[in-house]
Amino acid sequence: MVTLPSQPHDHRAIAEGFGSDAARYDRARPQYPTALADEVLDGLSGRRVLDVGIGTGIAALPFLRAGCDVHGVEPDERMAEIARARGISVDIARFEEWDAPGRRFDAVISGQSWHWIEPVVGAQRAAAALVDGGRIALFWNAGDPPREIAAGFAEVYRSVETGLPFTPFASDASAAEGYGRFVDAAAEGLRAAGAFRTPRPLRITWSAHVTREAWLDQVPTSGGHDSIPPESLERLLQGMGSVIDRAGGAFEMAYTTVGLLAERAPRE
Numbered sequence: 001m002v003t004l005p006s007q008p009h010d011h012r013a014i015a016e017g018f019g020s021d022a023a024r025y026d027r028a029r030p031q032y033p034t035a036l037a038d039e040v041l042d043g044l045s046g047r048r049v050l051d052v053g054i055g056t057g058i059a060a061l062p063f064l065r066a067g068c069d070v071h072g073v074e075p076d077e078r079m080a081e082i083a084r085a086r087g088i089s090v091d092i093a094r095f096e097e098w099d100a101p102g103r104r105f106d107a108v109i110s111g112q113s114w115h116w117i118e119p120v121v122g123a124q125r126a127a128a129a130l131v132d133g134g135r136i137a138l139f140w141n142a143g144d145p146p147r148e149i150a151a152g153f154a155e156v157y158r159s160v161e162t163g164l165p166f167t168p169f170a171s172d173a174s175a176a177e178g179y180g181r182f183v184d185a186a187a188e189g190l191r192a193a194g195a196f197r198t199p200r201p202l203r204i205t206w207s208a209h210v211t212r213e214a215w216l217d218q219v220p221t222s223g224g225h226d227s228i229p230p231e232s233l234e235r236l237l238q239g240m241g242s243v244i245d246r247a248g249g250a251f252e253m254a255y256t257t258v259g260l261l262a263e264r265a266p267r268e
Contacts, residue, residue: 020226022078026056028218030141033206036257037062040137046106050129052095057083059111073098096121104131114138115182119189127195130264138186139202139259142175149251152243160236162228176256183260190262199262210253212244
C-alpha cells in the first residue's frame with residue numbers, strides 16, 4: 001500500500017496526476033458558488049486575480065463572471081489547455097518556483113490546490129504577487145453525502161484493494177472538519193511568511209443534486225484514484241453505483257466551501 005509522506009505537498013505524483021484525464025476532471029468536479037467571488041472581492045479596488053493551481057479553471061469561473069481579469073499558474077499543461085480555452089492566460093510552473101516580475105494582483109486565489117504547495121514558500125510567493133492591501137483566498141469544496149450513502153461508500157472502499165493510504169468516507173467527522181488540517185496549515189504558512197494580516201475563516205454552505213452517473217464520473221478524478229488498478233477501479237465504481245441505486249439513483253450532497261482570507265500588509 002502506498003504511504004503518504006507527512007505533508008501532502010511532498011507527494012508530487014498525486015499533486016500532479018489530475019491531468020491524466022483533464023476533460024473528465026473539468027466535466028465532473030463540483031464548481032463554486034457565486035457567493036465565493038462576492039466574499040473574496042468585497043472591498044477590493046481592483047479585479048486582477050491570480051489563480052494558483054488553476055487546473056482547468058473551475059475555481060476561476062465565478063471570478064470571471066464577476067468581471068475579473070484572471071491569470072493562472074499550473075504545473076500541468078494538460079489542465080492548463082482547458083483553462084486557456086476559457087480565455088485565461090496560464091503560466092506552466094510549480095508556484096514555489098514561479099515569479100511574476102513587474103506584475104501585481106489584487107487577489108490571489110487557490111481552490112482545492114493549496115495543500116499541494118509548500119505553505120510558507122507559497123505564502124511568500126503570494127505576498128510578492130499582491131498589491132498592498134490585496135487579499136489571498138485559499139479554499140476547498142468539502143462534500144458530505146447523506147449518512148447512509150457515506151457508510152455505503154466507505155464499505156465499498158474497504159472491500160476493494162485500491163492501494164490508497166486512507167479509506168474515504170470512513171470518518172464520522174464532516175468533510176469540512178477533515179479539511180480543517182489544510183486550512184490550519186495554510187494559516188500557519190501565512191503567519192510564518194510575515195506579510196499578511198491575521199487570517200480569518202471563509203465558510204459558505206450550499207448543496208447539489210448528484211445523480212449516479214455524475215458521481216461515478218467524478219470519483220476517478222479524486223486524488224490518487226488515477227493510480228488504482230483498472231479492475232479495482234471498476235469494482236469500486238460498480239459498488240458505489242449499487243449504493244446509489246439503493247437510495248433511488250441520486251442523492252443530495254451538502255457542500256461547504258471552507259478556507260481562509262487574509263490581507264497583504266503594507267510593504268515597509
